[in-house]
Amino acid sequence: MNRAEQLMLHVGHLTTSVGAAYPGSRAVFRGHDLHHDLGDLGWFELCAFGITGRRLPKDHLRVLEFIWTSTSYPDARIWNNRVAALAGTTRSTPNLALTAGHALSEAMIYGRRNEYRALTFFARTVQEMRAGATLADCLAHHLQHQGKLAGYGRPLASGDERIAPTMALARQLGLAEGPHVTLAFEVERELLSQGKQLNYGALVSAFGADFGLTGREFTMLFFPVFVGGMQPCYLEAAAKPPGAVFPTPCGDVRYQGVAKRAWPGSAPG
Amino acid sequence: MSVSPIHTRIWLEEPEADSPFATRAAHCHGYDVFGAMLGRARWADMVFLLFRGEAPTARQSALLDALAVALANPGPRDPAVHAAMSGGVGGSPAAASLIAALAVGAGQSGGAREVFLAMRHWAAHGTLLAAWQEGLASVPMMPDDTWPQPEHAAGFDPNGVSAATIVRQTLTVLASLSDGPCLPWLFEHREALERAAGLPLAMTGVAAAALADLGLSPEEGEMLHLLLRLPGSAVHALEQWKTGFKNFPFYPVNLLDDPAERHAGQAAVMPSTTSGDAA
Numbered sequence: 001m002n003r004a005e006q007l008m009l010h011v012g013h014l015t016t017s018v019g020a021a022y023p024g025s026r027a028v029f030r031g032h033d034l035h036h037d038l039g040d041l042g043w044f045e046l047c048a049f050g051i052t053g054r055r056l057p058k059d060h061l062r063v064l065e066f067i068w069t070s071t072s073y074p075d076a077r078i079w080n081n082r083v084a085a086l087a088g089t090t091r092s093t094p095n096l097a098l099t100a101g102h103a104l105s106e107a108m109i110y111g112r113r114n115e116y117r118a119l120t121f122f123a124r125t126v127q128e129m130r131a132g133a134t135l136a137d138c139l140a141h142h143l144q145h146q147g148k149l150a151g152y153g154r155p156l157a158s159g160d161e162r163i164a165p166t167m168a169l170a171r172q173l174g175l176a177e178g179p180h181v182t183l184a185f186e187v188e189r190e191l192l193s194q195g196k197q198l199n200y201g202a203l204v205s206a207f208g209a210d211f212g213l214t215g216r217e218f219t220m221l222f223f224p225v226f227v228g229g230m231q232p233c234y235l236e237a238a239a240k241p242p243g244a245v246f247p248t249p250c251g252d253v254r255y256q257g258v259a260k261r262a263w264p265g266s267a268p269g
Numbered sequence: 270m271s272v273s274p275i276h277t278r279i280w281l282e283e284p285e286a287d288s289p290f291a292t293r294a295a296h297c298h299g300y301d302v303f304g305a306m307l308g309r310a311r312w313a314d315m316v317f318l319l320f321r322g323e324a325p326t327a328r329q330s331a332l333l334d335a336l337a338v339a340l341a342n343p344g345p346r347d348p349a350v351h352a353a354m355s356g357g358v359g360g361s362p363a364a365a366s367l368i369a370a371l372a373v374g375a376g377q378s379g380g381a382r383e384v385f386l387a388m389r390h391w392a393a394h395g396t397l398l399a400a401w402q403e404g405l406a407s408v409p410m411m412p413d414d415t416w417p418q419p420e421h422a423a424g425f426d427p428n429g430v431s432a433a434t435i436v437r438q439t440l441t442v443l444a445s446l447s448d449g450p451c452l453p454w455l456f457e458h459r460e461a462l463e464r465a466a467g468l469p470l471a472m473t474g475v476a477a478a479a480l481a482d483l484g485l486s487p488e489e490g491e492m493l494h495l496l497l498r499l500p501g502s503a504v505h506a507l508e509q510w511k512t513g514f515k516n517f518p519f520y521p522v523n524l525l526d527d528p529a530e531r532h533a534g535q536a537a538v539m540p541s542t543t544s545g546d547a548a
Contacts, residue, residue, distance in 0.1 A: 002430050003427070003428045003429060003430055004428065004429075004430050006428075007428050012520060012521070013520050013521045013522065013523055014520050014521070014522045014523065015522075015523040015525065016522060016523070016524060016525065017524075017525045017526045019524070020522045020524045026529075028524060028526075028527060028528060028529075030526070031526040031527075031528060032528055033528050033529075037528065092364070093362055095362075095365070096362060096364050096365060096368070099365070099368060100368070103368075103372075106415055112415055113414060113415050116413065116414065116415045117412075117413045117414065120413040121413070145412070146412045146413055147412060150413075215413070215415075216415075219415055247290060248275065248290075249284065249289030249290055250282045250283060250284035250289050250290070250292065251274075251284070251289055252274045252275060253274060253275045253276075253277060253280070253281075253282060254274040254275065254276050254277070255277060255278075255280070255281040256276055256277065256278050257277070257278035257279060257280075257281065257298055257299065257322075258278075258298055258299040258322070259299055260281075260296055260299050260300075260301070261299040261300060262300075262305065263300045263301065263305040263306050263309060263310065263324065264324055265309055266301075266305040266306075266309055267305075
């Protein structure tokens with residue numbers, strides 16, 4: 001069977017294990033009747049189940065949802081929130097505003113790409129250290145193959161105000177000393193001489209790893225984590241006059257390019 | 270002046286005397302866009318200027334123009350266009366359809382990220398056949414990222430049997446227009462590279478060579494590939510709104526894990542394979 005024939009096997013239908021809607025009758029969600037079997041799940045819990053296929057313990061969900069609350073900053077200066085606000089100022093739609101804001105949240109120096117890389121580093125390093133490697137070995141190996149360590153240092157600030165309350169809740173729930181969270185602080189001690197502090201992305205990723213989530217699972221579960229901050233930014237911008245969020249006069253753009261020149265075929269200007 | 274201005278090497282705007290927000294003149298990399306380029310420059314000239322910072326030669330402009338024609342509409346079978354049509358058929362905003370096309374058309378299998386990865390091949394291997402053969406022998410492991418690990422050699426069709434005619438036609442025409450090294454070399458060595466990859470050349474591979482010959486970096490090529498494929502997505506989305514959802518495929522589903530089947534005998538159940546019409 002050649003590759004085209006293999007692809008033909010998938011034409012014209014959807015074969016799936018994750019679920020299906022039967023409008024007017026029922027809906028199936030990962031092998032369960034959504035309305036009869038899963039009606040007791042909270043939305044966050046359902047998302048976790050949809051992503052992992054397993055029920056996350058209530059105390060794990062409580063920490064993860066606390067993290068969401070802790071990082072909902074309705075500050076339109078923050079880049080992804082700023083997009084939601086700019087969409088408000090141009091009178092775009094709420095959905096487009098939030099969609100674009102969320103797309104931005106998959107960023108390298110904050111958000112999903114930062115967390116994915118941090119979680120993967122923690123998971124790999126815990127495994128390697130259990131097999132006998134030292135932290136210094138793991139860090140050196142990581143820097144050689146990955147180029148950079150995600151989760152340490154913070155753009156625009158030093159220190160992170162979200163870490164203490166999150167750790168306080170984790171201690172209260174007996175979840176503060178998992179292997180990946182412990183490693184996260186151990187790495188911070190190793191890097192402090194370089195002035196690099198643990199950032200919130202690293203801490204939340206370490207909790208994700210402690211709770212058994214892979215990088216992809218964590219990324220998907222945390223997809224809407226900033227939405228609580230974006231919504232007010234859009235609404236306030238939409239309530240101001242059009243264009244009144246971050247209006248930029250010509251003088252606020254500092255041009256650093258080549259001098260004026262004539263377009264080929266045009267008279268010198 | 271704000272305490273925190275935007276910095277750019279691309280665009281200079283001068284204000285009208287009566288408002289700092291109204292533009293009297295705009296210069297792109299030094300050229301007066303509205304006073305000198307408008308009416309003289311072609312769209313491809315402007316795009317080239319934006320990306321490269323210099324006006325194109327006539328042949329560079331012709332190459333970009335031809336690439337834009339080749340990429341403008343991947344057609345309704347393409348996943349990115351399918352995504353845009355899914356926006357159009359339901360009455361989503363225009364931007365939603367294009368966002369859908371961008372998100373799906375961004376991917377590493379047939380999308381802009383594949384072009385990015387293929388352009389890295391050109392940067393790494395140039396026109397050295399032995400280097401290409403070594404590079405294509407295995408799919409490299411990429412650093413940790415939310416991008417999935419690549420599953421096939423970038424620029425080649427993982428579902429292809431042989432290089433499609435439109436891919437070969439595009440390569441022939443673009444290679445004839447290029448002053449760069451990549452497209453002519455790809456034209457000469459396509460079959461050797463296909464043997465090394467174990468797959469036929471894909472349109473992404475031709476686009477990557479063209480974008481490299483235009484002097485773009487992989488990051489720039491990825492962006493431009495996203496842009497150039499949008500026109501087809503736009504018009505197919507608009508078309509589906511007019512055609513209506515009753516004429517848009519809604520596929521039968523074969524559900525493998527159905528609780529109704531597990532509880533069969535306890536109550537009347539829906540069949541687990543349901544036609545699209547019934548769903």
